[in-house]
Amino acid sequence: MKALLMHKDKDFDLQQPLPWNEAALTQDLELNTLFNAMAQGDKFIFSVVRSAVLNGMGLDRENIRYRQDILRDCLESPSIAREIYELILETLESKKKSTWFIFSMKYPDSILHTSLDVISIYMTMLKKLRDYLTGNGGKLRSEGFRGLSAMLNRELDDEYLARVEAHLKKLKFRKGTLISATLGKGGKGVGLLLRKSKGRSLPWFRLLFPRKKQAFTYYVHPRDVSGSMALQDLNGRGINSVANSMAQSVDHIENFILNMKSEMAFYIGCLNLREKLSETGERTGFPDPQEPGLHTYHYKGLYDICLSLTLNRKVVGNDLETTGKNLVIITGANQGGKSTFLRSIGLAQLMMQCGMFVPADSFSADLCTSVITHYKREEDTEMNSGKLDEELTRMSDIADHLKQDSLVLFNESFAATNEREGSEIARQIITALTEIRLKIFFVTHLYEFAHGMYGKKSKGHLFLRAERQQDGSRTFRLSVGNPLQTSFGEDLYQRIFKTPEGRTGR
Amino acid sequence: MPSFFIDLNLDQVVDAITATKAEYDLKPFFYTQLHDIGTILYRHEVFRDLEDQRIADFIREFARRMVLNREHHAQIDKLHYLLQKQFWILDAVEIYCEALHELEQKLGSGNLKSKGLRSFLEYLRKYLASESFTALEAAVKGLKHDLAGIQYCMVIKDNSVQVRKAGTEEDYSSEVDETFRKFKDGAVKDYTVKYPDRPDMNHVEAKVLEFVSQLFPEIFARIDLFCTNISYIDPMIRDFDREIQFYIAYLEFIDIFRSNGLAFCYPQMSEDSREISDTEAFDLALANKYRNQLTSIVTNDFYLRDKERIIVVSGPNQGGKTTFARMFGQLHYLAGLGCPVPGKQAWLFLSDNLFTHFEKEEKIQDLRGKLEDDLIRINDILDRATSKSIIIINEILISTTLKDAVSLSKKIMGKLIQLDLLCVWVTFIEELSTFDEKTISMVSTIVPENPVQRTFKIVRMPANGLSFARAIAEKHHLTYESLKKRIGS
Numbered sequence: 001m002k003a004l005l006m007h008k009d010k011d012f013d014l015q016q017p018l019p020w021n022e023a024a025l026t027q028d029l030e031l032n033t034l035f036n037a038m039a040q041g042d043k044f045i046f047s048v049v050r051s052a053v054l055n056g057m058g059l060d061r062e063n064i065r066y067r068q069d070i071l072r073d074c075l076e077s078p079s080i081a082r083e084i085y086e087l088i089l090e091t092l093e094s095k096k097k098s099t100w101f102i103f104s105m106k107y108p109d110s111i112l113h114t115s116l117d118v119i120s121i122y123m124t125m126l127k128k129l130r131d132y133l134t135g136n137g138g139k140l141r142s143e144g145f146r147g148l149s150a151m152l153n154r155e156l157d158d159e160y161l162a163r164v165e166a167h168l169k170k171l172k173f174r175k176g177t178l179i180s181a182t183l184g185k186g187g188k189g190v191g192l193l194l195r196k197s198k199g200r201s202l203p204w205f206r207l208l209f210p211r212k213k214q215a216f217t218y219y220v221h222p223r224d225v226s227g228s229m230a231l232q233d234l235n236g237r238g239i240n241s242v243a244n245s246m247a248q249s250v251d252h253i254e255n256f257i258l259n260m261k262s263e264m265a266f267y268i269g270c271l272n273l274r275e276k277l278s279e280t281g282e283r284t285g286f287p288d289p290q291e292p293g294l295h296t297y298h299y300k301g302l303y304d305i306c307l308s309l310t311l312n313r314k315v316v317g318n319d320l321e322t323t324g325k326n327l328v329i330i331t332g333a334n335q336g337g338k339s340t341f342l343r344s345i346g347l348a349q350l351m352m353q354c355g356m357f358v359p360a361d362s363f364s365a366d367l368c369t370s371v372i373t374h375y376k377r378e379e380d381t382e383m384n385s386g387k388l389d390e391e392l393t394r395m396s397d398i399a400d401h402l403k404q405d406s407l408v409l410f411n412e413s414f415a416a417t418n419e420r421e422g423s424e425i426a427r428q429i430i431t432a433l434t435e436i437r438l439k440i441f442f443v444t445h446l447y448e449f450a451h452g453m454y455g456k457k458s459k460g461h462l463f464l465r466a467e468r469q470q471d472g473s474r475t476f477r478l479s480v481g482n483p484l485q486t487s488f489g490e491d492l493y494q495r496i497f498k499t500p501e502g503r504t505g506r
Numbered sequence: 507m508p509s510f511f512i513d514l515n516l517d518q519v520v521d522a523i524t525a526t527k528a529e530y531d532l533k534p535f536f537y538t539q540l541h542d543i544g545t546i547l548y549r550h551e552v553f554r555d556l557e558d559q560r561i562a563d564f565i566r567e568f569a570r571r572m573v574l575n576r577e578h579h580a581q582i583d584k585l586h587y588l589l590q591k592q593f594w595i596l597d598a599v600e601i602y603c604e605a606l607h608e609l610e611q612k613l614g615s616g617n618l619k620s621k622g623l624r625s626f627l628e629y630l631r632k633y634l635a636s637e638s639f640t641a642l643e644a645a646v647k648g649l650k651h652d653l654a655g656i657q658y659c660m661v662i663k664d665n666s667v668q669v670r671k672a673g674t675e676e677d678y679s680s681e682v683d684e685t686f687r688k689f690k691d692g693a694v695k696d697y698t699v700k701y702p703d704r705p706d707m708n709h710v711e712a713k714v715l716e717f718v719s720q721l722f723p724e725i726f727a728r729i730d731l732f733c734t735n736i737s738y739i740d741p742m743i744r745d746f747d748r749e750i751q752f753y754i755a756y757l758e759f760i761d762i763f764r765s766n767g768l769a770f771c772y773p774q775m776s777e778d779s780r781e782i783s784d785t786e787a788f789d790l791a792l793a794n795k796y797r798n799q800l801t802s803i804v805t806n807d808f809y810l811r812d813k814e815r816i817i818v819v820s821g822p823n824q825g826g827k828t829t830f831a832r833m834f835g836q837l838h839y840l841a842g843l844g845c846p847v848p849g850k851q852a853w854l855f856l857s858d859n860l861f862t863h864f865e866k867e868e869k870i871q872d873l874r875g876k877l878e879d880d881l882i883r884i885n886d887i888l889d890r891a892t893s894k895s896i897i898i899i900n901e902i903l904i905s906t907t908l909k910d911a912v913s914l915s916k917k918i919m920g921k922l923i924q925l926d927l928l929c930v931w932v933t934f935i936e937e938l939s940t941f942d943e944k945t946i947s948m949v950s951t952i953v954p955e956n957p958v959q960r961t962f963k964i965v966r967m968p969a970n971g972l973s974f975a976r977a978i979a980e981k982h983h984l985t986y987e988s989l990k991k992r993i994g995s
Binding site: 193 | 683695698713
């Protein structure tokens with residue numbers, strides 16, 4: 001039995017290892033801001049959305065749409081989604097209460113009895129869920145929810161639940177346990193096997209004239225403590241296997257419920273995020289994923305969701321329509337929105353690939369196999385070989401892990417040396433990278449590099465520039481434009497130091 | 507234990523060989539030297555057969571079963587309930603019978619070459635065909651078969667257990683499993699409680715067994731008859747089981763070294779020629795001590811020709827001289843047991859006796875006492891030694907003046923030469939090495955570039971202690987030239 005709310009054909013694996021560059025991605029794209037907004041303080045939801053977002057890269061378009069549909073159901077009927085999640089939480093909570101006594105692993109009969117109690121709790125819950133989904137069938141249109149409902153009705157029909165009930169009762173062994181055995185080493189009983197006592201199912205004439213069977217009975221004296229322990233052991237050996245099997249069933253059913261919990265937690269996280277964005281009136285939309293390799297971008301109003309969440313207000317978005325560009329070089333004004341733009345590209349890609357809505361009015365891009373970031377690590381501009389060495393070490397790591405159809409985001413990389421050297425390094429690296437199928441975004445101040453790439457007039461290259469008004473103020477929008485020699489740091493300097501010559505700031 | 511065992515570290519070697527075989531009491535075998543070449547060759551043959559891993563494995567498997575058989579009898583003595591003891595006796599007898607059948611079958615296929623194993627196999631075949639063995643086996647098989655067919659049921663309720671013959675009741679666990687199968691997905695924890703598998707019974711189990719015996723009285727009556735006063739192990743088989751372990755233990759021990767590239771060989775033994783030699787030999791006790799770093803074990807060669815009888819070993823201390831002397835003694839002793847010995851190819855002398863004279867540890871004696879003690883001991887050895895003996899002398903007469911030591915040593919050397927016996931003498935008195943045509947010189951060596959580092963190689967060459975001193979000086983920049991330069995600036 002599988003809930004199948006994350007994948008069409010398998011469970012969501014919360015333990016799936018995160019991508020190798022998880023730490024860099026989290027830092028560079030400020031993913032924790034996103035995860036925190038989704039988790040709203042719930043550690044479990046945090047871990048689920050973290051795993052889902054970072055590991056979304058393996059999904060195909062069909063699976064993305066499968067999740068989008070379920071998410072649409074949730075967005076349309078948030079109370080249903082939240083009630084299902086609540087039911088799961090309540091059930092797990094009441095299991096904890098029912099097993100408040102120490103679950104003694106030493107005795108099969110205590111293992112058995114605890115297991116029977118817990119199975120009973122779980123069965124009640126599953127029946128409730130089954131009926132709740134059936135009752136709300138009209139509001140749930142997604143294949144995922146409909147599938148779950150159908151599965152529960154099929155697997156846990158009333159006849160089956162009655163059978164379970166009967167077993168739970170019988171396994172309390174009110175009439176004693178019937179155990180068969182053979183003689184093992186030293187005449188000890190081995191191969192102890194629980195048998196079904198025939199009870200009243202004998203034909204009537206047998207009940208009237210039971211065949212006389214030779215039998216011997218031993219009564220342990222009430223004060224014979226070691227004797228009653230020995231008897232308990234004998235009984236324990238007999239029911240060992242069925243106790244194990246019941247305890248394992250508890251685990252199996254619990255795994256099903258826990259899995260459903262983590263799958264639902266993803267959608268609860270999305271609901272939380274959507275509700276948070278509504279506070280500032282930010283818009284979101286469901287993206288339209290494309291096959292890898294098209295190098296297509298069609299978006300309107302794409303904004304940096306983490307910036308919006310941090311500032312807690314609406315932020316500026318960007319529009320673009322382009323196809324067939326494998327290298328986008330972004331130049332232009334300092335604090336002109338270049339980094340923000342780069343982040344919005346990375347975030348939207350990750351959110352799209354795990355089946356979420358994206359921070360844009362509309363968004364369409366091709367799927368990629370991984371998102372990789374290479375950011376300048378510290379903001380200071382101190383030049384030393386140690387820093388360049390560190391940058392190149394990271395670059396070398398990336399080269400080790402690079403897969404075709406990755407999205408690679410460079411932010412002011414290789415600037416830890418003088419412009420000529422940095423440009424040459426960047427030129428060589430980027431030239432090599434553009435010769436395999438990748439999508440590359442490169443924010444840079446390396447004029448020589450950017451200008452050189454521009455000079456190639458390649459069809460696959462796109463140049464964007466952070467806008468700057470005549471008066472020096474920023475719009476935080478990017479537009480198509482060739483690299484310019486200065487990054488307007490002077491403007492920034494003057495604004496901060498508020499002197500036309502920029503001297504008194506010292 | 508022979509008196510020279512400790513000097514030659516043979517006690518350590520024998521301890522190591524027999525370490526895992528304590529129950530066979532093998533040490534006495536290692537304390538008795540053989541005195542005729544025929545017996546030595548007889549043992550060589552058995553060793554060679556057992557060097558075939560297949561055959562050694564057959565023996566090991568047989569030994570394992572015999573151990574199991576003995577463990578059963580040890581357990582029987584500890585058990586309380588008669589019925590239970592009887593079950594264990596049946597098992598013990600069954601193990602014994604199976605062990606012998608398997609041994610016979612396997613040795614039969616083993617293409618044995620040694621007289622020793624072939625005649626044992628012949629005996630074994632006769633024994634297996636004997637009336638007493640076949641009857642024993644048939645009885646135990648019949649009883650085991652009947653017991654295996656017994657199936658019974660228990661009903662446990664409150665404080666009672668009822669026992670009866672099993673009927674046709676269905677397996678309930680599998681029905682329950684079936685019902686919950688649909689939830690199975692992936693691996694989960696095993697909740698099976700582990701009950702200790704103790705051989706003894708508690709009184710409830712004993713009661714159940716007693717009831718079972720009452721439900722099947724005929725089978726249990728036959729068991730009772732079978733087990734009363736049973737005695738079944740053949741004395742020849744018992745002896746074989748022990749003696750063959752002498753070989754197995756030795757081969758298992760030397761395998762450790764062989765697998766690390768150290769060689770063993772079957773020495774050519776002679777009762778008259780003293781033209782002995784060995785190549786790539788080593789001290790087995792030392793090798794055993796450094797089991798985990800055997801690559802560092804240094805091997806040594808030696809030979810004596812014509813009239814040469816006495817190896818005088820000199821050279822830097824800590825250079826492997828004592829090790830060499832011990833090795834020489836060990837080689838001859840182990841060869842005298844009929845065992846393969848360290849080395850690639852060896853010609854060794856079958857001596858009538860081995861004597862050692864090693865410097866005694868205790869040094870808190872007054873010098874006169876110690877010198878006296880040395881002389882008394884060496885005199886005693888010379889009294890008892892014959893021309894067929896071997897003497898190993900390690901650094902004696904050091905507790906006197908050099909002049910005394912030289913003159914006393916020369917006197918002793920004279921007597922040794924007169925006896926015409928084989929001898930290794932470790933000494934700092936280099937003159938001894940050129941005493942006579944019967945003496946040869948072997949020297950411990952050093953690495954020329956780093957004189958502190960010993961090679962532990964003992965090489966046949968004239969004694970010349972001087973080069974070592976010079977090398978040491980150079981290392982410390984204290985040669986004339988070096989020192990001149992240092993103080994000159």
